Amino acid sequence: MTGNFLHGGTVRLVPLSVDHAEALFPSASDPEVWRWMPRPRPESLPQMREMLTQMLADPARRPFAVQRLDDAAVIGSTSLYELDVAQGRAEVGATWFDRSCWGGPCNAESKLLIFGHAFDDLDLARVGLRTDNLNERSQQALTRLGLAYEGTLRSHMLRQDGTRRDSLFYSVLAAEWPTLRDKLRSRIAAKTAT
Numbered sequence: 699m700t701g702n703f704l705h706g707g708t709v710r711l712v713p714l715s716v717d718h719a720e721a722l723f724p725s726a727s728d729p730e731v732w733r734w735m736p737r738p739r740p741e742s743l744p745q746m747r748e749m750l751t752q753m754l755a756d757p758a759r760r761p762f763a764v765q766r767l768d769d770a771a772v773i774g775s776t777s778l779y780e781l782d783v784a785q786g787r788a789e790v791g792a793t794w795f796d797r798s799c800w801g802g803p804c805n806a807e808s809k810l811l812i813f814g815h816a817f818d819d820l821d822l823a824r825v826g827l828r829t830d831n832l833n834e835r836s837q838q839a840l841t842r843l844g845l846a847y848e849g850t851l852r853s854h855m856l857r858q859d860g861t862r863r864d865s866l867f868y869s870v871l872a873a874e875w876p877t878l879r880d881k882l883r884s885r886i887a888a889k890t891a892t
Contacts, residue, residue, distance in 0.1 A: 704762070704811040708803045708890065711762035711811050714754065714775060718763045719746040721772035725796040734833040735794065736855055736863070753777065753792065760815075761792065764808050766799075773799050776808050778816060778825075786823035786872075788816055803889035809843075810882040817875045824871055830857070831864035840868045843881050 704711040723746045725731050732739040740746040753761045761777040774795035781788040790812055795805055816822045829836040831850065841847070845868040854865035870878050 704815055706807040706811050706886075707767070708807050708886070709764050709766055709773070709811070711776065711808060711815075712765055714750060714761035714763050714777075716747050716750050716754070718772055718775075719743060719750055722746060722750075722763065722775055725774060725794060728797060731794050731797060732858075734830045734836065735792075736830075736857070738858055758782065762808075762812070764795065764804065766804065773804060774808070776812055778812060781820075783820060783822070786821070787826070788820075788822055788824075789826045789828065790816075791827065801889075803886045806882050806885040806889060810879065810886065813870070813875065813878065813882070817872050822872065824869055826867060826869040828865045828867050831866055837866060843885075844874070844878060845870050846874075 702713045720743065723740065723743055726740050726746060726749075729739065737749065740749050750761075753759055756779065758781045759777050759779040760781060761775065761779075763772045764774040764776060765771065766773050774793070776793040777791060778788045779791055790809070793805070793808070799805070813825060816825045826848075827840060827845065829840065848867040848869055851865045851867065853862040855863050857863045
């Protein structure tokens with residue numbers, strides 16, 4: 699971590715600000731990008747600014763904008779949230795990327811950077827992730843990376859369409875981080891080579 703930036707080879711994570719609203723709005727307002735997000739999709743730039751303002755006001759959240767290095771474009775966002783340094787835990791979420799980045803190295807590298815920040819900089823013991831029971835793509839990705847499936851909270855929250863969502867919980871512990879780091883580096887290398 700240099701300053702407040704987390705640097706990778708393809709992307710860097712920069713502290714999120716309301717000034718990122720205009721750059722993030724096109725991806726956040728895309729119904730397919732926002733499909734599995736539990737919060738309402740922003741439908742206007744003022745709504746986008748309000749959502750970012752709420753994220754920034756949460757003292758237990760460290761939100762980042764994801765910036766592509768080759769052109770400095772802001773292509774998505776991710777956060778550590780429910781951060782409790784005293785207990786050594788956090789969750790990774792509120793992650794989305796412009797569709798043009800899907801299938802490339804950007805998501806894997808942002809995970810590498812945010813997990814590295816959690817375990818190496820903040821010395822956390824545990825980082826969790828949760829996903830909608832219908833989001834099979836996310837579940838497969840988390841399983842492929844070797845995160846431990848911890849269980850399902852049934853009828854955990856409302857989806858945007860008003861139906862009830864079951865949330866599947868996954869985690870990685872500090873002792874497991876070196877293995878996950880190696881898997882993420884391999885994925886990034888494979889996606890960068892293509």
